[in-house]
Amino acid sequence: MGTALVTGASAGLGLEFAWQLATARHDLVLVARSEERLTRLAGQLEAAAGVHVQTLVADLTDAGDVERVADRLRQDQDPVGLLVNNAGLGLNQRFVTGDLAAEVKALDLMVRTPLVLSHAAAGAMVARGRGAILNVASVAALLASGTYSAHKAWVRSFTEGLAVELKGTGVTATALCPGFVHTEFHERGAIDVSAYPEVAWLNADKVVATALADVRHAVVISTPSLRYRAVSAVARLAPRSAVRAVGRYRKAIEQGEG
Structure with missing residues (x-):
């Protein structure tokens, strides 16, 4: 894979991706908003794994910042062999009564940014005849939860x-579709998940290890854990009316109504 570029690298799954890739001796380009967290992490990774780490401070809801990251992906010098589109956020609000600006920000981060960065990466990788793109999706892609x-x-x-x-x-493309993962994601989004049992949760290290193994084997849909592969199968086969009913129940829990 050579050099790997990871977005949202300062926390959550992105942080775990950074550590596992560094341990596997990949140089890194780390992208996040917090310069302080990125600088500290880069120093830790270089000291622990002996790899070279470049940092790019960027707000991936800003088109100009996204374009700077895209330019790095297009570079021929020290080419990026793996792009991990990981950056995301959770919105603890209903759509109809929620803040539209926050919705647009989330759309930019989790849809527009992977589109732009995948385009830049794929073009450069195809020209070299090798590379991989890993986009972090979710089992929620099969549900109806906002x-x-x-x-x-x-x-x-x-x-x-x-x-x-x-x-x-x-060049390959893989979508990682985990379920609930023990990270900072829900806390940072102020989302109450106390109603969900421990059995629903996955550990970040296993999710990332599965994802990277699936990238190596050119798996297109990577769903960590047998339990979430079962959930995905049920969601694909169930009537959409049943899926929508589950979505309504989930939203009631997250909004403190159930």
């Missing part, structure tokens, strides 16, 4: 289409 499900459904479908287009080029 705009987050819609964003992740787009990521999943987009990645499948990209994988078809890239077939035979030496």
